[in-house]
Amino acid sequence: xxxxxxxxxxxxxxxxxxxxxxxxxxxxxxxxxxxxxxxxxxxxxxxxxxxxxxxxxxxxxxxxxxxxxxxxxxxxxxxxxxxxxxxxxxxxxxxxxxxxxxxxxxxxxxxxxxxxxxxxxxxxxxxxxxxxxxxxxxxxxxxxxxxxxxxxxxxxxxxxxxxxxxxxxxxxxxxxxxxxxxxxxxxxxxxxxxxxxxxxxxxxxxxxxxxxxxxxxxxxxxxxxxxxxxxxxxxxxxxxxxxxxxxxxxxxxxxxxxxxxxxxxxxxxxxxxxxxxxxxxxxxxxxxxxxxxxxxxxxxxxxxxxxxxxxxxxxxxxxxxxxxxxxxxxxxxxxxxxxxxxxxxxxxxxxxxxxxxxxxxxxxxxxxxxxxxxxxxxxxxxxxxxxxxxxxxxxxxxxxxxxxxxxxxxxx
Amino acid sequence: xxxxxxxxxxxxxxxxxxxxxxxxxxxxxxxxxxxxxxxxxxxxxxxxxxxxxxxxxxxxxxxxxxxxxxxxxxxxxxxxxxxxxxxxxxxxxxxxxxxxxxxxxxxxxxxxxxxxxxxxxxxxxxxxxxxxxxxxxxxxxxxxxxxxxxxxxxxxxxxxxxxxxxxxxxxxxxxxxxxxxxxxxxxxxxxxxxxxxxxxxxxxxxxxxxxxxxxxxxxxxxxxxxxxxxxxxxxxxxxxxxxxxxxxxxxxxxxxxxxxxxxxxxxxxxxxxxxxxxxxxxxxxxxxxxxxxxxxxxxxxxxxxxxxxxxxxxxxxxxxxxxxxxxxxxxxxxxxxxxxxxxxxxxxxxxxxxxxxxxxxxxxxxxxxxxxxxxxxx
Ligand SMILES: Cc1ncc(C[n+]2csc(CCOP(=O)(O)OP(=O)(O)O)c2C)c(N)n1
Ligand SMILES: [Mg+2]
Numbered sequence: 001x002x003x004x005x006x007x008x009x010x011x012x013x014x015x016x017x018x019x020x021x022x023x024x025x026x027x028x029x030x031x032x033x034x035x036x037x038x039x040x041x042x043x044x045x046x047x048x049x050x051x052x053x054x055x056x057x058x059x060x061x062x063x064x065x066x067x068x069x070x071x072x073x074x075x076x077x078x079x080x081x082x083x084x085x086x087x088x089x090x091x092x093x094x095x096x097x098x099x100x101x102x103x104x105x106x107x108x109x110x111x112x113x114x115x116x117x118x119x120x121x122x123x124x125x126x127x128x129x130x131x132x133x134x135x136x137x138x139x140x141x142x143x144x145x146x147x148x149x150x151x152x153x154x155x156x157x158x159x160x161x162x163x164x165x166x167x168x169x170x171x172x173x174x175x176x177x178x179x180x181x182x183x184x185x186x187x188x189x190x191x192x193x194x195x196x197x198x199x200x201x202x203x204x205x206x207x208x209x210x211x212x213x214x215x216x217x218x219x220x221x222x223x224x225x226x227x228x229x230x231x232x233x234x235x236x237x238x239x240x241x242x243x244x245x246x247x248x249x250x251x252x253x254x255x256x257x258x259x260x261x262x263x264x265x266x267x268x269x270x271x272x273x274x275x276x277x278x279x280x281x282x283x284x285x286x287x288x289x290x291x292x293x294x295x296x297x298x299x300x301x302x303x304x305x306x307x308x309x310x311x312x313x314x315x316x317x318x319x320x321x322x323x324x325x326x327x328x329x330x331x332x333x334x335x336x337x338x339x340x341x342x343x344x345x346x347x348x349x350x351x352x353x354x355x356x357x358x359x360x361x362x363x364x365x366x367x368x369x370x371x372x373x374x375x376x377x378x379x380x381x382x383x384x385x386x387x388x389x390x391x392x393x394x395x396x397x398x399x400x401x402x403x404x405x406x407x408x409x410x411x412x
Numbered sequence: 413x414x415x416x417x418x419x420x421x422x423x424x425x426x427x428x429x430x431x432x433x434x435x436x437x438x439x440x441x442x443x444x445x446x447x448x449x450x451x452x453x454x455x456x457x458x459x460x461x462x463x464x465x466x467x468x469x470x471x472x473x474x475x476x477x478x479x480x481x482x483x484x485x486x487x488x489x490x491x492x493x494x495x496x497x498x499x500x501x502x503x504x505x506x507x508x509x510x511x512x513x514x515x516x517x518x519x520x521x522x523x524x525x526x527x528x529x530x531x532x533x534x535x536x537x538x539x540x541x542x543x544x545x546x547x548x549x550x551x552x553x554x555x556x557x558x559x560x561x562x563x564x565x566x567x568x569x570x571x572x573x574x575x576x577x578x579x580x581x582x583x584x585x586x587x588x589x590x591x592x593x594x595x596x597x598x599x600x601x602x603x604x605x606x607x608x609x610x611x612x613x614x615x616x617x618x619x620x621x622x623x624x625x626x627x628x629x630x631x632x633x634x635x636x637x638x639x640x641x642x643x644x645x646x647x648x649x650x651x652x653x654x655x656x657x658x659x660x661x662x663x664x665x666x667x668x669x670x671x672x673x674x675x676x677x678x679x680x681x682x683x684x685x686x687x688x689x690x691x692x693x694x695x696x697x698x699x700x701x702x703x704x705x706x707x708x709x710x711x712x713x714x715x716x717x718x719x720x721x722x723x724x725x726x727x728x729x730x731x732x733x734x735x736x737x738x739x740x741x742x743x744x745x746x747x748x749x750x751x752x753x754x755x756x757x758x759x760x761x762x763x764x765x766x767x768x769x770x771x772x773x774x775x776x777x778x779x780x781x782x783x784x785x786x787x788x789x790x
Binding site for chain 1: 435436448494495497498499501518519521522523524525526549550552553589590591592593594731732761762763764766767768769772773
């Protein structure tokens with residue numbers, strides 16, 4: 001009996017299928033030509049739009065062209081193609097440069113302060129200044145930022161003060177995060193910078209969700225999610241790419257490819273054409289840029305932002321750079337890379353000196369300015385540190401607040 | 413001294429106090445809050461008898477020795493995880509790749525669900541897989557692979573397939589400045605998934621024997637390593653291969669007044685508490701290291717409780733749903749008529765693990781000692 005019912009059901013379904021095909025045939029005069037016959041000119045599987053192949057070929061990764069690395073300046077700060085030079089005001093470029101120096105000074109002083117045992121932990125952004133400042137400068141101030149942890153420069157560009165950074169590192173009572181997180185886990189609602197969390201790549205699908213919300217709100221804002229090339233290996237990265245593409249979200253995926261994930265070099269992290277190589281596979285518009293070229297990073301981020309907001313589509317940017325510092329204060333990178341390698345990158349391809357040379361060629365910067373700004377920033381950071389150290393810790397009762405909106409009975 | 417300050421804080425009710433930046437702790441607390449270490453005294457084991465030649469090893473080196481032994485004696489064994497090739501961020505896999513080659517000791521891409529899923533697959537195909545998850549806090553992307561896959565492999569296939577050759581190692585517990593994501597003790601999440609064994613050593617000798625036992629065990633094991641002990645704990649560890657039993661608790665100090673139960677770092681705190689109780693209260697506490705969180709040694713625990721009638725279970729993980737709750741429930745079932753006082757749980761609070769407040773958060777010797785006094789005067 002049951003079997004009979006089953007078979008009948010099956011037949012019914014088949015009939016439904018046939019009628020579906022008939023109706024599709026009727027539509028074939030429309031814009032998409034649908035032809036179910038196996039010898040038709042194009043395959044019509046629902047899962048792909050492609051062509052037929054009558055000879056067997058395994059497609060190898062090397063049969064694709066690799067993404068080129070877009071740049072605007074050479075290593076000496078000379079513009080390579082004048083039509084690609086962003087026409088930026090001298091004050092604007094100078095501000096970018098000053099922020100890079102300030103970032104560098106803050107990193108140096110806070111790194112030292114950890115070494116002296118004054119703060120518990122620190123992560124520098126040495127070598128990635130152009131990547132951070134170039135991208136931050138191209139965004140709208142209220143575009144939402146989801147960071148990984150090595151994006152201090154983005155928040156600095158937005159005006160988070162040195163005192164605010166230093167207070168977070170000390171976890172004193174002026175820290176917006178109320179002393180709950182390790183140093184460098186910054187966050188500021190006022191600066192549209194979502195508080196950093198240590199578990200990697202969790203911010204990526206979240207950024208896509210925020211972008212979707214912005215799209216529905218039709219508010220002209222977009223979202224940028226920063227992540228390392230190591231973090232791109234997490235499952236969350238793939239979830240994020242796929243959601244952004246299928247749900248048409250105005251989000252910029254900004255990968256900082258700095259060559260290492262702690263000790264793991266890129267050739268043990270991925271095969272294929274880097275992180276940019278993922279883009280086409282997910283149907284995401286993609287660009288690769290020289291991350292040590294501030295102007296190039298600015299250009300690609302600006303273009304990506306315009307595209308994302310106008311088209312409501314995601315963009316993937318892969319910025320190629322090099323992590324000059326140790327992974328963090330818990331790491332000694334000489335255990336897995338040579339000092340010579342680091343030195344070579346530092347001297348051959350410094351993003352800071354490249355932008356300085358550009359400024360100098362324009363006549364917008366000189367040695368005297370350089371000296372006085374470096375001195376000024378050092379004083380600024382050292383004074384901030386001395387002050388923050390004396391500021392008291394948050395009230396210990398803060399430990400119990402904000403777990404929930406209202407404190408549950410079991411905590412009070 | 414720290415204790416009166418802390419006790420004062422803990423008695424202070426939190427309700428009704430305003431929240432918000434700018435609220436300061438009293439200056440008196442400043443020094444205490446700025447302390448950045450976990451306070452405990454490691455108490456080493458007596459050298460093992462009959463296990464041959466020993467060598468001074470810290471916890472890292474004992475783990476390295478267990479992995480080394482496995483790679484020598486089991487030709488199928490592989491060791492992998494994030495940054496494992498250069499020795500791991502805690503240096504537990506130091507020199508293993510040099511000695512055993514890149515096919516057997518290797519870096520994985522940065523992906524915990526991949527690490528555990530890959531490890532299960534290796535085990536299913538007959539290879540001994542020792543996977544490292546860099547921090548226990550980062551095991552959650554692999555939660556599905558562990559809870560829905562590893563734990564249920566044998567059961568769902570009617571014992572046709574299993575992944576008993578899988579062992580997952582992860583650095584675990586507080587260090588004093590790790591905050592939310594470098595401090596957690598997630599053992600009770602996994603204790604809820606029948607099919608997994610969860611083991612936590614208290615020092616180097618136990619670590620080597622237990623890790624080897626996990627690797628050779630017929631079920632998938634999670635081996636949580638108290639990372640504050642990696643360097644701080646040094647003992648004379650037997651050089652050759654040996655295993656220690658899983659599912660067996662250790663009675664470390666015998667006593668008749670109060671049973672103190674813990675695992676990992678907490679065991680050393682409880683031993684100190686037993687000393688304090690002896691000195692200041694003139695009573696003998698019994699200290700038990702549970703060793704295996706699941707399946708756990710109900711017999712040893714209940715025998716002790718029947719003798720003492722008073723129990724304290726301490727762990728760093730939060731109170732609600734922590735493994736102390738499970739132990740407490742079984743004790744009241746099995747030893748109800750022997751109890752002289754309610755079982756007390758001394759644990760982390762039901763909050764995330766907070767950075768500058770770590771000294772307040774942890775169940776240190778003062779909080780445990782307070783509990784001893786409370787239970788004795790109940
Ligand atoms: C889920 C998770 N797994 C592991 C870690 C430990 N961890 C912290 S940073 C890091 C490397 C990240 O490398 P990458 O994404 O390339 O960023 P970079 O440090 O180079 O900026 C690892 C493995 C973590 N924080 N979260
Ligand atoms: Mg990296």
